[in-house]
Amino acid sequence: xxxxxxxxxxxxxxxxxxxxxxxxxxxxxxxxxxxxxxxxxxxxxxxxxxxxxxxxxxxxxxxxxxxxxxxxxxxxxxxxxxxxxxxxxxxxxxxxxxxxxxxxxxxxxxxxxxxxxxxxxxxxxxxxxxxxxxxxxxxxxxxxxxxxxxxxxxxxxxxxxxxxxxxxxxxxxxxxxxxxxxxxxxxxxxxxxxxxxxxxxxxxxxxxxxxxxxxxxxxxxxxxxxxxxxxxxxxxxxxxxxxxxxxxxxxxxxxxxxxxxxxxxxxxxxxxxxxxxxxxxxxxxxxxxxxxxxxxxxxxxxxxxxxxx
Numbered sequence: 402x403x404x405x406x407x408x409x410x411x412x413x414x415x416x417x418x419x420x421x422x423x424x425x426x427x428x429x430x431x432x433x434x435x436x437x438x439x440x441x442x443x444x445x446x447x448x449x450x451x452x453x454x455x456x457x458x459x460x461x462x463x464x465x466x467x468x469x470x471x472x473x474x475x476x477x478x479x480x481x482x483x484x485x486x487x488x489x490x491x492x493x494x495x496x497x498x499x500x501x502x503x504x505x506x507x508x509x510x511x512x513x514x515x516x517x518x519x520x521x522x523x524x525x526x527x528x529x530x531x532x533x534x535x536x537x538x539x540x541x542x543x544x545x546x547x548x549x550x551x552x553x554x555x556x557x558x559x560x561x562x563x564x565x566x567x568x569x570x571x572x573x574x575x576x577x578x579x580x581x582x583x584x585x586x587x588x589x590x591x592x593x594x595x596x597x598x599x600x601x602x603x604x605x606x607x608x609x610x611x612x613x614x615x616x617x618x619x620x621x622x623x624x625x626x627x628x629x630x631x632x633x634x635x636x637x638x639x640x641x642x643x644x645x646x647x648x649x650x651x652x653x654x655x656x657x658x659x660x661x662x663x664x665x666x667x668x669x670x671x672x673x674x675x676x677x678x679x680x681x682x683x684x685x686x687x688x689x690x691x692x693x694x695x696x697x698x699x700x701x702x703x704x705x706x707x708x709x710x
Contacts, residue, residue: 519707521545526583528621530575530614531555531590533690534629539567541693542700550578556594557606561613579617586708587614590626592650593689596641604653611657611664622708625658627651627668632688633679644678665708672702 524544529535532555539549548569555563566572573581589611595603614623628650631642651668658666673684673695680688684695691699 519704519709521704523704523707524586526585528578528582528584528587529590530560530588531626532593534593535588535590537691537693537696538699541696544700544703548578548582548584550575554594555591557591557603557610558595558598560591560610576617579614584618584621586622586624587618588624588626588703589614590628592628592654593631593647596646596650600650600653603650604657607654608657611661615661615664621663622710623661623664624708625654625664625666627654627666627670629691630670630674630678630680632682632685633677635688636679648678667706669699669702672699 521544524547527544527547529538529547529549529551531538531551533551533553535549535551535555536553539551543549549567550560550565550570550573552563552565552567561575564572564574565578570578592603592607611623611625614621628647630636630644630647631639636642636644651670655666655668658664670678673680673691675681682688683692684698685691
């Protein structure tokens with residue numbers, strides 16, 4: 402080949418290379434202005450190299466996407482296997498007497514037996530024995546068809562000698578009442594009218610009364626109720642009605658209850674008294690007896706604290 406032809410081909414090659422360079426530069430410039438505008442990773446890339454960079458990025462993106470899809474598929478398969486395994490473990494295999502093997506599903510739900518709610522009918526076979534406070538209960542907030550053997554000036558010393566005539570009884574003594582009917586439970590709430598006597602004598606008579614009731618009603622549970630306090634004026638002015646004196650009596654009654662099976666003690670004073678132990682004015686108009694609304698509140702509390710065995 403002559404030198405002239407070589408120069409000619411070299412000249413054509415240079416022109417072609419220059420044309421390609423110009424083409425790539427223009428293409429890169431256009432892509433920078435449009436497709437890759439604002440992309441930080443291409444700010445330092447020359448216009449001529451940009452088309453090649455974008456081609457490489459698409460290939461890399463495709464390669465990265467394929468393993469991710471594979472991983473997702475493997476995760477789904479793993480989850481399916483775990484679910485199948487869990488379902489399988491909930492089945493129990495048992496063998497009956499004939500030697501046959503059976504598979505039974507395990508019942509994962511367990512139902513705890515809860516006691517039935519107490520309502521007023523729970524007190525249908527109940528006897529309330531007490532002083533004027535229990536009389537307030539009988540007149541304003543009766544529970545079910547319970548019987549009430551109560552009245553003014555009832556004390557632990559006269560509950561067996563006094564006769565009662567009310568909606569439940571006609572000129573009856575407590576011995577007659579206890580002998581005429583079988584009770585499921587008996588509430589004994591006296592003591593407020595006994596503060597004039599020595600506490601030792603009161604508790605001796607209280608023990609006799611409790612054992613007498615247990616003798617005549619051996620099947621009944623017996624609840625000894627705390628003596629309810631008086632208001633501040635009465636507590637300070639009447640001997641024996643001081644909060645500390647009534648608290649001492651209630652402590653003795655509680656200790657007595659703990660000596661017998663089937664005998665319980667409930668203190669109602671938190672329901673009616675203030676932080677100093679005095680009967681609140683809102684529950685008593687005279688400082689001793691209970692208002693109708695207080696009696697209803699007491700009945701609700703008796704329901705809440707019903708003894709269930």
